[in-house]
Amino acid sequence: MTSHRSPVPAAHPRFSRRTAIQAGAIGLLGLGGNHLRALQAAGGQASSKRRHKSVIYLFLSGGLAQHESFDMKPDAPDRIRGEFLPIDTSVPDIRICEHLPRLAQIADKWALLRSLTHPYNEHSQGHAAMLTGMTPRGRGFSGSKPQATDYPCIASVAGTQMPRNNNLPPAVVLPEKLVHVTGRVIPGQFAGLMGSEHDPWFIEANQFRSSQYYHGAFPEYGFHRTTGKYTPENYRYAAPSFSLPPGVLAPRFKDRVGLLNTIDAQRRHLDRTVAVGGFDRYRQEAVSLLLDGGVHKALDVHSADGDLQDRYGRNSFGWSCLMARQLVEAGVSLVQVNLGNDESWDTHEACFRNMREYLLPPTDRAVATLIEDLDERGLLEDTLIVMAGEFGRTPKIVPSSRTKTPGRDHWGPVQTVFFAGGDVRGGTVVGSTDKIGGYPVANTYKPENMAATIYEHLGIPRTAAWHDKLDRPHQIYYGEPIVELKQGA
Secondary structure, X not given: XXXXXXXXXXXXXXXXXXXXXXXXXXXXXXXXXXHHHHXXXXXXXXXXXXXXXXXXEEEEOOOOOHHHOOOOOOOOOHHHHOOOOEEEOOOOOOEEEOXXXXXXXXXXXXXXXXXXXXXXXOHHXXXXXXXXXXXXXXXXXXXXXXXXXXXXXXXXXXXXXOOOEOOEOOEEEEOOOOEOOXXXXXXXXXXXXXXHHHOOEEOOOEOOOOOOOOOOOOOOOOOXXXXXXXXXXXXXXXXXXXXXXXXXXXXXXXXXXXXXXXXXXXXXXXXXXXXXXXXXXXXXXXXXXXXOHHHHHHHOOOOOOHHHHHHHOOOHHHHHHHHHHHHHHHOOOEEEEEOOOOOOOOOOXXXXXXXXXXXXXXXXXXXXXXXXXXXXXXXXXXXXXXXXXXXXXXOOOEEOOOOOOEEOOEEOOOEEEEEEEOOEOOOEEEOEEOOOOOOEEEOOEOHHHHHHHHHHHXXXXXXXXXXXOOOOEEEOOOOOOOHHHEOOO
């Protein structure tokens, strides 16, 4: 593909943090002049409302089995096809797993890409490819921990390109970082070469981190490598609470805001510099989150209509998808929803029990409701939904070496990716696999194509670039968008 690069931006003077402080850029509340817009919002200024493009990226950590979901092979031998049966959908000739009945009813609103491939059968490598949209690994890549030389995640790239709407960060990730039960932080979910200041905002809403339990995709149940069900004591799904500290009453705070308006032109000049702008970004966003009532509402899933919560499912899957809808409606451009932690879709063992009882039902309910809810609110055509994991699963069913219960191993050669909303042509299947669902045989695509589809929907130009810590430009598009998914294709 031809390299597209944007011109290197004009050099700006650089200032150290000490210089910025001395010049008055950080003072009073410890805030820069670029906070004024956020602080003034607390004074009653109305936020302008406009249509904006959004993406919700549902990431199934562990790897969704294509045979047990969207690319079933009912005519294959027993050791290939598995236990589940296909069912008809609302679109002729498209059949999916029997445990996805709600998605089957609205097949005219979604599409499938059955032929995405990359070369990795290891979790960290697969995560990095699918979270960054880059098949090559960054220099010095480590599967054990993120590196500063990793390629930036899709959320970070989008976050640098998209405007801030209504005091919200352009890109967020919820309900938690991807962390293995061993404590290993999964690479690929951070800004890497861009610098940590461009990491996406992580909303830690899954208040369930305990070494005595496996947390996993659906932590209300202890299904992952365990048996039985339990509800953890004091379990609650909620975003962090933002409030003013005691003694800082609204009038007093607004008085301080007024004082900020007296900061001289030098501060405004410093705010336009790259160095201070990057340094001050987190303070700006923290104040915005602190003061904006709309932000509080977007993060509060429990105040949503009770019937709507029931439709999504009162569990981590449902509340995460509901929060994602509230965030895009409030103005966030990209929301990544990790429907799985501790690689919960890694169904080496008890594959059919775990998918039937714990994984597929809440996913079916939450994703179907997300599509319907966006459609009912007139947001679906502006919101692209993408659902994928780090890889697919092996065609052959094998017994777990530990429990001897059947499952499927890691499989990078092919996976099915789910799309809905935006200009996706519902009822469409792109690509196909061989008779055992092991390799793509038509319309093969890579993570770069999936990422390009996301960037194109957001309206990011082909000539756009992101910049690393040395201010060197890097192209964003490394593949063509998947045109067969589009309406009119």
